[in-house]
Every structure is written in C-alpha cells, then in structure tokens.
Amino acid sequence: MSESLAPNAVVMVARTLIEAGHAAFLVGPGLRDLLTEAAPSHHVMSTNATIGEILRLFPNGVLIGTRRGAVMVPSPAGPVDVTPFRAGARVEDDLARRDFTINAIAYDIADRKWLDPHGGRADLEGGLIRAVGSARDRIGEDPIRALRAIRLAATRGWKLDEAVEHALGCARNALNEIPREPVRRELIAILLSAGVSRALEQLDRSGIATQLVPGARPGAGAVVARLPGDLELRLAGWLRGANARTVLQRLRFSRPTIDRVELLLRYHHASGQPDAMGSAAAARFARRTGAHNLAALIALREAEIEAARDAPAVDRAALEHLRVLLASLRESERTASERSQLVISGTDVMACLGCKPGPRVGRAIDYLGERIRLDPTLNSPDALRGLLRDWSNDTT
Numbered sequence: 001m002s003e004s005l006a007p008n009a010v011v012m013v014a015r016t017l018i019e020a021g022h023a024a025f026l027v028g029p030g031l032r033d034l035l036t037e038a039a040p041s042h043h044v045m046s047t048n049a050t051i052g053e054i055l056r057l058f059p060n061g062v063l064i065g066t067r068r069g070a071v072m073v074p075s076p077a078g079p080v081d082v083t084p085f086r087a088g089a090r091v092e093d094d095l096a097r098r099d100f101t102i103n104a105i106a107y108d109i110a111d112r113k114w115l116d117p118h119g120g121r122a123d124l125e126g127g128l129i130r131a132v133g134s135a136r137d138r139i140g141e142d143p144i145r146a147l148r149a150i151r152l153a154a155t156r157g158w159k160l161d162e163a164v165e166h167a168l169g170c171a172r173n174a175l176n177e178i179p180r181e182p183v184r185r186e187l188i189a190i191l192l193s194a195g196v197s198r199a200l201e202q203l204d205r206s207g208i209a210t211q212l213v214p215g216a217r218p219g220a221g222a223v224v225a226r227l228p229g230d231l232e233l234r235l236a237g238w239l240r241g242a243n244a245r246t247v248l249q250r251l252r253f254s255r256p257t258i259d260r261v262e263l264l265l266r267y268h269h270a271s272g273q274p275d276a277m278g279s280a281a282a283a284r285f286a287r288r289t290g291a292h293n294l295a296a297l298i299a300l301r302e303a304e305i306e307a308a309r310d311a312p313a314v315d316r317a318a319l320e321h322l323r324v325l326l327a328s329l330r331e332s333e334r335t336a337s338e339r340s341q342l343v344i345s346g347t348d349v350m351a352c353l354g355c356k357p358g359p360r361v362g363r364a365i366d367y368l369g370e371r372i373r374l375d376p377t378l379n380s381p382d383a384l385r386g387l388l389r390d391w392s393n394d395t396t
Contacts, residue, residue, distance in 0.1 A: 005034055006109070007077035010043050014109040016057055017082070022049040025091045025106040025115070032102050035124060036156075042079045046094050046106065054082050092117055096132060099145045100152075100164075104132045127158040135167035143171030143178060147186035150202050154195035160202070168206035176211055180252040183212070187251070191234045197221035200238065212251070215242035219307075226303035232257055233296045236264040237303065260293075268297055286325040294326045342368055344384050352388045367391050 006014075006026060014024035026034075028044035047054070054071045055061055061071040061082070070083040085094045091106050092115065098104040101120035108115065118132050129149050131138045139145050146168045153160050175183060190199045200221030203209040209216060217240050224237040235257070239247060244265055248258045267289050286294055301319045308315075342365065349364050350356065371387055372379040378387065 006043070006107075007075075009075040009077035010045075010080055011109065013058075013073055013075060013080045013082065014045060017045070017047050017049060017054075018110045020049070020053070020057055022047050022053070023091065024109050026109065027091070027094070027106045028098070028103050031105055031107060032120075032124065035105070035121070040078070042081060043077070044081045044083060046083055046085060046091055048085055048089060049082075050084055054084070058082070091115060098132050099138050099142070099148065101130045101132055102128075127156070128161055129153060129158050129164055130161040131164050131167070135161070135163040136170050139164075139167045139170045140174075143174035144182045144186065146171035146175070146206070146208065147183065147190070150199045151186050151189045151193070153202075154190050154193035154199035157195060165202065165206075168202065168208065172207045172211050175208060180250070184251045184253065187212075188231060191224065191238065192229055192231060196234070197225035200224060213239060213242050213247050216247075217241045222307040223300075223303045226306055227299055230296065232260045233264065233299065235261045236268065236296075237300055240265065240268070264293060264296055264300070267293065268300055283325075283328070286328065291326060291330055294322065298322050298326060341379070342372065342384065343379055344368075344381055348381070348385075349388065352385050353392055363395075364388060364391060 010026070014026075017024040023046075025046045026043065027046045030040040030043040033040040049057070051063065051069045051071065055063065058071060058073045061073045064070050064072045064081070070081045073080045073082055085091065086097050087093045091108075095104040095106060095115065095117060101118040101123045103120070104116075104118045105120040105124075106115040107113075114121075119130075123130050129152055139149075149160055149164055149168070152158055190196060190203075193199065198221065200209070201219075203212075204218045204221075209218075216238060220238045220240065223240075224234050227234050227237050235248070235253075236244070239261065244261050245258055248261060253261075267285075289297065298319065301315070301322060305315055305319060346357075346361055346365065349361055349368075353360070353364060355361065368384055368387060372384075378384065
C-alpha cells in the first residue's frame with residue numbers, strides 16, 4: 001500500500017499529527033477495508049498523542065468513546081477517529097490488544113511502512129478470522145467481539161478460525177450485560193446478510209441464541225435464509241416460538257419494528273389453517289392483515305416448507321389458500337383504487353340512474369371502473385354518463 005491508497009483528506013489528518021511531532025498509523029477496520037477495496041464507513045488513526053494534544057490540533061474534533069477516548073475528526077473523506085495508543089508507548093502494543101489479526105495491521109504514513117506482527121494480511125488474503133493471541137482472552141475482554149466475528153463471516157464470506165469458533169460461547173452470559181446498541185447493530189447486519197443461515201447456526205451452537213432470544217426455535221437459519229431481505233420478516237422468522245415483544249424490547253428495537261414483528265407472528269399462527277375458516281372469516285383475515293403483510297406471511301410459509309422439504313400436505317394446502325386470499329385482496333384493492341379514480345362521484349351515479357343508495361350503485365361503479373381500466377380515455381363526465389345510460393338500459 002502506498003500513501004495514495006488512503007484518501008487525501010485522511011492523509012492530511014495524519015500530516016497534521018506528524019508535523020506536530022506525533023506518530024500516525026492507519027489501523028483497524030478502515031485499513032482492512034482499504035486492503036480489500038471495500039468502502040470504509042470511517043477511518044481509524046492510532047497515535048502517541050494524548051487526547052488533549054489531539055483536540056488542540058483539531059479544534060473541530062469531537063470527543064467520543066467512554067472506555068477508551070478518541071477524537072472524531074470530520075473530513076471530506078468521512079470521519080477519522082484519532083485514537084491514542086491503547087496500551088504502552090508503541091503501536092505494536094496497541095495492535096496486540098486488538099480483536100482479530102485482520103484488524104491488527106498498521107500502516108505508518110510517515111515512513112510508508114507496514115506493521116503486521118500477527119500475520120493479519122495473510123489471514124485477510126485467506127479470508128480467515130483469527131484472534132490476536134488467545135481467542136478466549138480477546139472475546140472475554142469484550143463479548144461484542146463474538147457477534148462481530150459471526151457478522152464478518154456472514155457478510156464477507158470469510159471463515160472463523162477453529163479457536164475463535166470454540167471461544168464464541170465465552171460471550172454467552174456477558175452479552176446481556178453490555179449496551180444494547182452494539183448488540184442490536186450486529187444482529188441486524190447478521191440477519192440481513194447472505195450468510196445468515198450459517199451465522200444463526202453459530203449463534204445456536206455457541207449458546208448465544210439461547211441467551212439473546214430464549215424460546216426461539218433452533219435451526220431457524222434455514223428458514224430465515226429463504227426470506228426476502230425484509231428485517232422485520234427475518235426477525236419474525238428467527239423469533240418463532242419466542243416472546244418476540246420481550247426480546248425486541250430488551251434489544252431496544254423501535255416500536256414500529258416490534259409491532260410489525262409481533263403482528264406477523266400472530267397472523268402467522270392464525271394462518272396455519274385458513275381453509276378451516278369460512279369465506280367471510282377468510283376475507284376479514286385478509287383485510288386485517290393487508291396485502292403487504294399477507295405477502296410476507298406467504299413468504300414465511302414458503303420458507304418453512306422449503307426448509308422442511310417433507311412438509312405435510314395440509315401445510316401446502318394452507319399455503320395455496322393464502323395465495324388465493326392474497327390474489328383476491330389485491331383484486332379488491334385494485335378495484336377500490338379504480339373506483340377512487342373515477343371523475344364522477346356516487347351522487348352523480350345516482351342522479352344519472354335516478355336511483356337511491358344501494359347495491360345497484362356499487363355495481364354501476366364497478367362497471368365504470370372496469371371500463372376505464374381498459375380504456376382510460378373514457379374517464380370524463382360525459383363519457384361516463386353515456387356508459388351509465390347504456391349499462392342501465394342493458395340491466396333493466
């Protein structure tokens with residue numbers, strides 16, 4: 001890597017530190033992403049400067065972090081987090097405390113040299129997530145690292161080193177004791193990833209799922225992976241069997257998300273045997289659910305059947321009945337939409353037909369809606385009245 005690989009705005013932050021007599025190393029996930037030609041969400045710079053010195057050099061910087069101070073320096077290339085060395089007076093000490101080798105690489109901007117004491121570049125080329133030193137120690141220091149490892153594997157297609165996978169369970173109990181925001185953020189990325197099936201299996205095997213989502217069915221990854229990338233639907237697929245509201249509230253999900261997940265799970269349970277409903281009850285069920293949610297329920301049923309492979313015939317029949325309900329609901333919504341687009345009102349229809357409110361008015365409006373769907377040029381007052389007169393003559 002040359003200095004030019006980093007954006008010029010990031011290099012200028014480094015130059016400010018160097019000219020003041022401090023070291024400036026690109027480190028962490030931002031450097032890792034530059035090496036893999038991914039777009040970093042932010043850049044991290046490690047330095048021997050103190051927080052006070054950093055703030056004096058960057059008056060527009062913002063102090064962030066609670067356990068370990070850092071200064072976020074805005075730049076045209078995005079935020080640059082300037083962080084004092086975490087341990088000791090050398091960057092090597094800093095790298096030794098990082099989570100995974102792929103994040104424990106440094107680039108010295110002043111000397112244009114790499115520092116890679118833990119073999120992170122080779123692991124990056126091999127797509128291996130390996131801990132710096134003892135995997136148990138690193139995950140024990142910060143349990144969010146267990147979810148981070150699973151998320152990196154799920155989103156990047158990398159694999160976990162055997163020691164890391166065996167150490168995931170060390171985070172099982174501690175994850176309930178840390179702030180919910182980072183836990184929720186990692187879980188969302190996992191659920192929306194292409195590798196969600198394997199990731200949820202790892203959460204099951206490690207016992208993390210039992211702690212975070214007690215009651216959820218094991219093996220949910222095969223179902224969730226078959227669902228569209230709709231977060232609430234994927235949450236519903238994962239949380240079948242769990243008390244979804246309690247779980248999601250504890251993880252600090254938003255109220256609209258909690259409400260929709262709970263609705264999907266409630267209607268999912270009710271939709272198990274729609275053919276057992278009468279036609280009126282089935283129609284009411286479809287209207288209460290709405291086309292968007294009914295389509296989501298169908299996707300969930302389909303995913304369950306595909307994952308099971310030998311699903312009972314009654315499940316397949318229920319799925320077909322749901323599809324019929326959805327088609328009927330969409331047709332009703334289409335008709336209602338067409339009605340609302342008529343340029344004459346129900347009062348106009350009654351005046352033209354010389355009748356009072358009743359079923360005949362509804363049939364007339366349906367007829368006009370169908371005609372303007374086939375030929376929108378007919379949607380004018382004079383043309384519609386002419387159509388009404390012809391329709392009235394034909395139906396009387």
